[in-house]
Amino acid sequence: xKILAGIITAVCLFAPLxxxxxxxxAGSVKTAHGxxxxxxxxxxxxxxxxxxxxxxxxxxxxxDGSMAIVFRDDTLLSIGPxxxxxxxxxxxxxxxxxxxxxxxxxxxxxxxxxxxxxxxSPQSVRFETPVANxxxxxxxxxxxxxxxxxxx
Amino acid sequence: xxxxEIVLFGLAVLMCLAACSRDRCTVVLLPEPDGKTGQLxxxxxxxxxxxxxxxxxxxxxSAETAPAAxxxxxxxxxxxxxxAALSALPSPxxxxxxxxxxxxxxxxxxxxxxxxxxLPAIADRNSTxxxxxxxxxxxxxxxxxxxxxxxxxxxxxxSLLSLGINPQFIEVTSHGEDNPLIITKDEIAExxxxxxxxxxx
Numbered sequence: 001x002k003i004l005a006g007i008i009t010a011v012c013l014f015a016p017l018x019x020x021x022x023x024x025x026a027g028s029v030k031t032a033h034g035x036x037x038x039x040x041x042x043x044x045x046x047x048x049x050x051x052x053x054x055x056x057x058x059x060x061x062x063x064d065g066s067m068a069i070v071f072r073d074d075t076l077l078s079i080g081p082x083x084x085x086x087x088x089x090x091x092x093x094x095x096x097x098x099x100x101x102x103x104x105x106x107x108x109x110x111x112x113x114x115x116x117x118x119x120x121s122p123q124s125v126r127f128e129t130p131v132a133n134x135x136x137x138x139x140x141x142x143x144x145x146x147x148x149x150x151x152x
Numbered sequence: 153x154x155x156x157e158i159v160l161f162g163l164a165v166l167m168c169l170a171a172c173s174r175d176r177c178t179v180v181l182l183p184e185p186d187g188k189t190g191q192l193x194x195x196x197x198x199x200x201x202x203x204x205x206x207x208x209x210x211x212x213x214s215a216e217t218a219p220a221a222x223x224x225x226x227x228x229x230x231x232x233x234x235x236a237a238l239s240a241l242p243s244p245x246x247x248x249x250x251x252x253x254x255x256x257x258x259x260x261x262x263x264x265x266x267x268x269x270x271l272p273a274i275a276d277r278n279s280t281x282x283x284x285x286x287x288x289x290x291x292x293x294x295x296x297x298x299x300x301x302x303x304x305x306x307x308x309x310x311s312l313l314s315l316g317i318n319p320q321f322i323e324v325t326s327h328g329e330d331n332p333l334i335i336t337k338d339e340i341a342e343x344x345x346x347x348x349x350x351x352x353x
Contacts, residue, residue, distance in 0.1 A: 116331070
């Protein structure tokens with residue numbers, strides 16, 4: 001564990017970009033309706049049009065909520081009510097050869113239109129759910145994750 | 153690992169199993185705005201399934217069960233399940249392509265005219281998020297091209313600021329020679345790759 005923590009710290013120290021929110025945004029909120037928040041370092045931030053989102057942020061909506069994000073590479077992601085999605089990784093620096101977009105739908109519904117990372121490096125795009133991973137070849141799709149036990 | 157760490161780790165795994173094991177997932181492939189349809193490969197511990205026809209869908213009952221055979225989903229059902237998320241999906245960002253006179257940091261006349269269309273587009277879309285991204289072709293070293301693309305992007309930033317764009321909206325980056333519009337071999341001059349893209353989101 002300590003060795004791993006050491007490695008992570010070392011990577012953060014020497015990485016050209018900061019590992020946390022202060023760095024380059026992954027994208028921004030285009031629209032937010034109803035209850036819609038961004039969870040950053042365990043703290044909720046109200047999502048409004050123009051709010052920047054970063055790698056490691058989660059997006060969460062309530063029963064009346066929806067939210068849409070435009071990523072730096074033109075990838076579009078929207079979520080419906082009672083939904084939660086996390087931005088696990090976002091790297092868009094073609095000149096440094098760093099390309100990656102990994103998002104995960106934890107619950108609810110999402111729609112997705114892949115962007116430039118999908119064109120430059122399709123293998124660097126991954127959409128995860130608790131029960132399966134989705135590999136994307138430049139396209140649009142919608143996903144639902146539901147837990148029948150939690151249905152109202 | 154200390155004993156306490158092992159216990160905590162074990163608890164976390166159990167909690168996850170209890171919470172995740174009942175999750176189910178439905179995926180539907182949709183045509184892109186330009187009418188084309190790509191492909192999705194859905195995979196888990198149980199196996200994988202390829203979706204490649206418009207509105208094909210699959211459902212996944214657990215992380216260990218292979219995705220079901222693809223079936224076309226009716227519009228009504230797509231709308232019932234995904235309507236809210238789909239109607240929230242924004243329109244793709246607009247890219248303005250600005251080109252320079254060869255070997256200069258001076259815009260071509262056509263691009264000079266395009267520059268003034270950017271502010272109205274920002275107002276039209278209520279955009280608060282604009283990127284200015286410099287690009288070059290592959291003549292010269294990667295490092296030099298990174299710097300050249302950045303210089304040109306900074307120049308466009310200056311012009312847009314003088315036209316009255318809100319400085320808080322703008323972010324300037326360089327993709328050097330590594331995000332070409334037209335893919336070429338190294339050291340090939342390509343006019344269409346020597347550009348600054350202004351992305352209005």
